Amino acid sequence: MKLFWSTCPKCMKPFVVEWALRHAGLKLICPFCGNRYLPEESAKIDDGESGGRTHMG
Amino acid sequence: MSTPSSSSANRKPRSKGDGKSLSDYLDLIRNNPAEFRAVKRTVNPMEFEVTAVLKHLDNRGEYPTVQFDNPLNLHGKPSEFPIVSNLWATRERCAEAVGLPRSNAGAELGTLFARYVDKKIKPTVVGSDRAPVHANVLQGEKADMWLLPAVRHFEMDLGGVLTMGLIAHPPGEDFYNVTFVKTFPETGQRGGLTIHSTHMSRITRLWEKRGERMPVVNVLGHHPAFWLGTLNTTPWGDNEYATAGAFLQEPVRLVPSVTWGKDFLVPADAEIIIEGEVAPGNTTIVDPFGEISGQYQPQQLAPVMEVTAITYRDGAIFQDVFSGHREHMLMASVPREGTIYNHVQQKVGNVRAVHLPYSGCGRFTAYISINKTFEGHAKQVALQAIAHVHNLHAVVVVDEDIDVFNEEHVLWAVNTYVDPDRDIDLIKNVRPPSDPRGIGSSRVIFDATRPTHIPFPTRLRVPPDTMARVKLEEWLEGTGKGRP
Numbered sequence: 264m265k266l267f268w269s270t271c272p273k274c275m276k277p278f279v280v281e282w283a284l285r286h287a288g289l290k291l292i293c294p295f296c297g298n299r300y301l302p303e304e305s306a307k308i309d310d311g312e313s314g315g316r317t318h319m320g
Numbered sequence: 321m322s323t324p325s326s327s328s329a330n331r332k333p334r335s336k337g338d339g340k341s342l343s344d345y346l347d348l349i350r351n352n353p354a355e356f357r358a359v360k361r362t363v364n365p366m367e368f369e370v371t372a373v374l375k376h377l378d379n380r381g382e383y384p385t386v387q388f389d390n391p392l393n394l395h396g397k398p399s400e401f402p403i404v405s406n407l408w409a410t411r412e413r414c415a416e417a418v419g420l421p422r423s424n425a426g427a428e429l430g431t432l433f434a435r436y437v438d439k440k441i442k443p444t445v446v447g448s449d450r451a452p453v454h455a456n457v458l459q460g461e462k463a464d465m466w467l468l469p470a471v472r473h474f475e476m477d478l479g480g481v482l483t484m485g486l487i488a489h490p491p492g493e494d495f496y497n498v499t500f501v502k503t504f505p506e507t508g509q510r511g512g513l514t515i516h517s518t519h520m521s522r523i524t525r526l527w528e529k530r531g532e533r534m535p536v537v538n539v540l541g542h543h544p545a546f547w548l549g550t551l552n553t554t555p556w557g558d559n560e561y562a563t564a565g566a567f568l569q570e571p572v573r574l575v576p577s578v579t580w581g582k583d584f585l586v587p588a589d590a591e592i593i594i595e596g597e598v599a600p601g602n603t604t605i606v607d608p609f610g611e612i613s614g615q616y617q618p619q620q621l622a623p624v625m626e627v628t629a630i631t632y633r634d635g636a637i638f639q640d641v642f643s644g645h646r647e648h649m650l651m652a653s654v655p656r657e658g659t660i661y662n663h664v665q666q667k668v669g670n671v672r673a674v675h676l677p678y679s680g681c682g683r684f685t686a687y688i689s690i691n692k693t694f695e696g697h698a699k700q701v702a703l704q705a706i707a708h709v710h711n712l713h714a715v716v717v718v719d720e721d722i723d724v725f726n727e728e729h730v731l732w733a734v735n736t737y738v739d740p741d742r743d744i745d746l747i748k749n750v751r752p753p754s755d756p757r758g759i760g761s762s763r764v765i766f767d768a769t770r771p772t773h774i775p776f777p778t779r780l781r782v783p784p785d786t787m788a789r790v791k792l793e794e795w796l797e798g799t800g801k802g803r804p
Contacts, residue, residue, distance in 0.1 A: 289605065
């Protein structure tokens with residue numbers, strides 16, 4: 264699963280998001296403050312060179 | 321019909337059904353403080369008070385099942401339902417749940433699963449009047465998931481999550497798949513579902529391809545043997561109600577659902593059932609959620625379940641899984657040990673024991689012992705295991721004199737027998753066959769068996785006959801009251 268980091272523009276805390284949401288036009292939900300915002304409104308986006316990866320249960 | 325609004329003081333007495341239920345198992349351990357603890361005070365699961373108790377116990381190396389008698393629901397009001405969590409947190413309890421002595425919680429447990437998985441006991445169908453789970457039926461706006469004491473487990477979790485099993489069947493088929501799925505109750509009537517399993521993903525795609533609403537049932541509590549049976553990796557087309565019956569050692573009793581009648585049969589002896597439908601293309605944002613790997617699941621899109629009914633038995637118990645911890649690891653690792661044992665024994669042979677250790681989250685690493693009969697035997701065993709269980713990342717194969725349940729022994733074999741250049745194989749570009757989201761694409765195999773094709777040092781030992789003759793309790797002074 265390819266990932267990117269989004270930093271919430273309100274509380275400035277980062278969290279990991281699946282790449283499919285990067286350009287989906289849907290608002291992310293900050294797990295720290297509940298702020299809803301579009302990915303392009305992120306204070307910072309970090310997708311690394313080729314994106315991160317994760318495990319699933 | 322009733323509306324849940326009371327705390328433990330005025331709950332209805334529990335109804336007794338004809339089939340095994342969660343409460344029957346809890347009665348076995350309820351009076352043993354090492355196995356069962358209760359929290360009487362009011363707890364708010366959304367403020368992490370449930371997982372704080374479980375984490376404190378985990379930090380102390382204690383793994384009892386814990387019942388929270390007075391939790392708040394998602395409305396912040398006293399819940400009608402107590403929470404039970406950490407049910408599968410020891411191998412001994414998993415053994416006991418399927419009828420094995422607690423002393424047989426090692427390799428014997430995995431091999432019992434290997435035997436039972438093909439046994440199958442056909443389910444029976446009963447009417448609503450004989451189904452405890454239909455004692456209370458909520459429909460329309462009254463079918464409100466926020467009446468449940470959903471647990472928010474970890475600080476970055478997006479909200480309260482229902483962690484138990486989802487049941488579905490493919491369109492036009494009458495076999496049922498049961499899979500653990502996370503349900504995120506966004507509102508009382510809708511919630512996102514994170515589906516990771518191969519078969520449930522396939523069922524979801526089949527309904528979506530037809531453009532039809534997929535009926536699903538979320539079961540929040542049943543006898544532990546029911547769940548352990550459904551957690552086996554079974555072929556497509558197997559009715560997992562029949563697999564569960566083998567582990568329960570009696571037919572799973574089913575009842576026509578409230579929403580679809582005989583077209584969808586649900587477990588009559590369950591605690592709480594949510595009936596719902598997934599509309600094609602209807603998705604929502606879910607996660608983060610603290611997952612099996614001990615990390616948060618990334619935020620993602622997930623299909624939405626729209627609730628049609630909630631049913632529950634009198635005195636129902638809300639079951640939760642302490643995710644990312646021993647319970648979560650064991651509930652799937654034990655069945656998979658049986659799955660791997662069966663498959664590799666059939667394909668290669670001479671397998672002695674299989675263990676999926678906690679250090680690999682009970683998912684990603686397998687230790688397999690064999691009676692090695694030829695050089696290359698270990699690699700054939702490992703390849704078969706990797707091919708059969710899609711999320712295994714590492715397989716370590718050892719000789720039968722190594723106890724795969726003793727990680728120190730396994731790592732001794734790795735450090736002593738493995739020549740990294742010859743005995744470690746990296747397999748690249750392996751992906752799960754039908755889950756496009758993937759979990760990483762490489763696998764690694766360790767052949768940690770003693771080399772037999774070259775002169776090699778012999779493992780030391782004290783002669784067995786002397787070991788048998790020298791009884792420690794006869795030779796040591798002090799009888800445990802102090803050592804000389």
